[in-house]
Amino acid sequence: MANQRPLSPHLQVYRWQVQMVTSILHRGTGMVLVLGALGLVWGLLALASGPQVWTQFTDCAGSAFGMVLGFGFSWALAYHLFNGIRHLLQDAGAGFSIPDFVRSSWISIIGSVVLVLLVWGWVLWQRGGS
Amino acid sequence: MSRQSMRTPLKRARGLGSAKHGTGHFLWQRVTALALVFLGVYLLGLLLWLGGADYDRAHALVSQPFNATILATCLVTMFWHAKLGLQVVIEDYVHAPLLAGIAHMANIIVCTLAAVAGVLAVVRIAFGV
Numbered sequence: 001m002a003n004q005r006p007l008s009p010h011l012q013v014y015r016w017q018v019q020m021v022t023s024i025l026h027r028g029t030g031m032v033l034v035l036g037a038l039g040l041v042w043g044l045l046a047l048a049s050g051p052q053v054w055t056q057f058t059d060c061a062g063s064a065f066g067m068v069l070g071f072g073f074s075w076a077l078a079y080h081l082f083n084g085i086r087h088l089l090q091d092a093g094a095g096f097s098i099p100d101f102v103r104s105s106w107i108s109i110i111g112s113v114v115l116v117l118l119v120w121g122w123v124l125w126q127r128g129g130s
Numbered sequence: 131m132s133r134q135s136m137r138t139p140l141k142r143a144r145g146l147g148s149a150k151h152g153t154g155h156f157l158w159q160r161v162t163a164l165a166l167v168f169l170g171v172y173l174l175g176l177l178l179w180l181g182g183a184d185y186d187r188a189h190a191l192v193s194q195p196f197n198a199t200i201l202a203t204c205l206v207t208m209f210w211h212a213k214l215g216l217q218v219v220i221e222d223y224v225h226a227p228l229l230a231g232i233a234h235m236a237n238i239i240v241c242t243l244a245a246v247a248g249v250l251a252v253v254r255i256a257f258g259v
Contacts, residue, residue, distance in 0.1 A: 031219065034212045041205070041244050044251035047192060051185040074174075081170055084163050091160060119178065 018105040025109075026083045029076035036073035074119060079112035155214060162211040169204040176201075189255060198256040202249045209245035213237055 014020065039061075046057035060066050086104050089095055095104050176197060180188055191197060216237045224230040 027215075027219065030212075030215045034216060037205075037208050037212060038244055041248040041251070044192070044201075044248050044255070047185070047188055048251040048254040054185045054188065077170065077174065081167065085167060088160065088163060088167075119174075123178065 017102075018109070019101055022083055022086075022105040022108050025079060026087070029080045029083075032073065032076045033080055036076065039069075039073065071116070071120060075112060075116045078115045078119075079108065082111045082115070083108040155217075159211065159214045162207050162214070165207050166204075166211055169200060169207055172200055173204050192252065193256045193258060195256070198252050202252045205248035205252070206245050209241040209248075213241040216241070 011020070043057055043061070046053045061070065086095075086108050089104075095101065176191070180191060183191070192201065217234065220230060220233045220237060224233050
């Protein structure tokens with residue numbers, strides 16, 4: 001480029017910090033959740049199409065690969081939910097001091113992991129029980 | 131615009147007015163987000179309650195009027211929110227005008243079709259046809 005003006009600094013020049021991670025993860029999980037939403041529509045279409053198609057769907061969703069995907073989607077949902085609430089609070093003007101910002105970032109990350117582990121623990125416990 | 135123009139950017143912009151949609155995207159993203167906090171938790175609960183259910187139980191659960199209503203609302207809100215979010219991603223990362231145009235069209239078409247398909251599926255289940 002002929003343009004010799006300095007460019008604004010981007011990701012690679014910064015030391016990694018948790019606020020960057022939460023921001024990037026929010027966008028990443030958002031994109032992943034679009035796929036999850038399409039999976040939900042697939043399930044509903046299968047349920048509307050009758051028992052045979054529904055069984056095909058539950059076989060896919062219940063396979064090892066399907067369970068791994070399901071786990072991924074559920075964490076993405078939990079994280080996007082936690083961090084989305086954080087963003088809504090920030091939009092309302094709350095929590096803008098740097099310590100608050102860092103703390104709420106960690107709450108989003110740790111909270112989402114805890115929630116997902118609780119939910120899947122419950123699911124697996126139910127399965128083991130039945 | 132030639133470089134020699136004596137007109138300022140303000141002169142060119144004045145009188146054209148704003149697009150009047152400046153805050154629309156921002157607001158709808160937040161409104162759908164707030165709705166999805168509640169709808170998403172309900173949906174998660176529904177899925178957990180369902181947990182590997184057989185056809186009859188799943189069908190009965192979705193066809194309950196309240197569940198069907200929430201599910202249909204959730205689908206519309208979800209894909210609306212998804213469309214707004216993906217739009218920002220495309221605006222940020224896809225810089226070639228033609229490719230960006232195609233991506234925006236694809237985003238709108240896929241999100242609309244998915245929402246309509248999901249709602250129709252719920253309606254079909256709820257009416258038992």
